[in-house]
Amino acid sequence: MADLIFGIWRDEVVDRRGGAAVAPATLPQFEKLDEFEPGNRILAIMAWDGVAVFDDRVDVVDMARAYMEMAQAHSCGKCVPCSMGTRVIADVLARIVDGRGREEDIASIRRLAEFIRAGSMCELGRSSVVALLRLLDHYEPEFRLAVGERRRRPRGHYHAKVTAPCIEACPERLDVPRYIEYIKSGRYAQSLSVIRERNPLAAVCGRVCVRYCEFQCRRGRLDEPVSIKHLKRFVADVQNESALRGEEPPAAGRNGCRVAIIGAGPSGL
Ligand code: SF4
Ligand code: SF4
Incomplete structure (x- = not known):
């Protein structure tokens, strides 16, 4: 460490x-x-x-530039504060790193970041500027120096990992935001296929899981966590019922391979 x-x-x-x-x-x-x-x-x-x-x-200024470019790349574009705001901040930071910063840039970045935090529709947008604002609070002289120096700074190499507290808390690292987003738009088959990328027993886990994800859900800080477990159960049940009604395509035939499952239910995963 x-x-x-x-x-x-x-x-x-x-x-x-x-x-x-x-x-x-x-x-x-x-x-x-x-x-x-x-x-x-x-x-x-x-x-x-x-x-x-x-x-x-x-170089915290270049790191902030790379971070905001990554946040922008993952904005879904549904709301203006996040989609446009992160674009503008990333562009201004890139200009500063390239030695073309302006005196007013830092105040503009801060104002825009506060706007994104208050006005974005989902947590991706709202949380995308928290670290930037904290850097501005604690490293403002470095940002001012970068603006004043007017020299091109070398760009660093960064490793990006897109995640969420619920994904990190899940022992299977299920992509919770993605399957919930599909449920929200009524695309249940797509939602279930996201769950099945990592967990073939969605209906079972939707009933017995101890919900590590929900204990970490950021929504819980506002009122209550998102009902991640029950949404999994819901989408699995909807799809099972539609399979029983014959609305699902038939399962693929045998391919000659055999699988041994040790343990019953989720423990056999
Ligand atoms: S805040 Fe959420 S809904 Fe709005 S553009 Fe960003 S990712 Fe999309
Ligand atoms: S389920 Fe909770 S922790 Fe996961 S992305 Fe949504 S708000 Fe964040």
């Missing part, structure tokens, strides 16, 4: 810049983060609720 130089996650902050070891060496959320693979150290992280910097060579 690498020691933090700077880290923030929700309301917890560790700031050891300038050698001031007045804070703990890490935060629990970053404890297990060390290397991508042996010899390839993680130098910094930006994620939905914060930032971690483990190495003082990290």
Whole structure:
């Protein structure tokens, strides 16, 4: 585990810049983060609720640029604050990194980020700017320097992983947001096929799962978590009923392979 130089996650902050070891060496959320693979150290992280910097060579301005470009690439385009707002922020940050920043850019980025946070339709948009705002709060002099220097900065290499708290909490890493989105638009067969990419027993898990995902669901901070488990049960039941009515295409024939299942029900997964 690498020691933090700077880290923030929700309301917890560790700031050891300038050698001031007045804070703990890490935060629990970053404890297990060390290397991508042996010899390839993680130098910094930006994620939905914060930032971690483990190495003082990290260019946080370029990291913010790369992060917002990735957020923009995953915006579905349904609402303007997220789809257009992330585009504008990513473009302004790219301009700053290319040495063409303007004095007013930082205030504009902040204003726009607040707008995205307040006005986006879903959590992808709302959470896309949290880490950026936190960087602006704690690294504003670095952003101002990048604007004032007017020199092209080298662009770093970043590894992006798109996930959600519910996906990370699920032992099977089910793509929960995707199957819920399909249910929302009435595309139940597509929803079930997303679940079946990783779990062939959707109806069973929709009944017996202990719901690690729901305990982590961000919606729970507002009122109640999304009923992820019951939605899985719902879509599995709807599709089973439609199969019983003969509306489903017939199952593929035998292919000569045999599979041994050890354990009953979900334990046989
Ligand atoms: S906030 Fe959600 S709904 Fe709106 S564009 Fe972004 S991903 Fe789509
Ligand atoms: S189910 Fe909850 S945790 Fe998962 S994407 Fe939706 S709001 Fe986020």
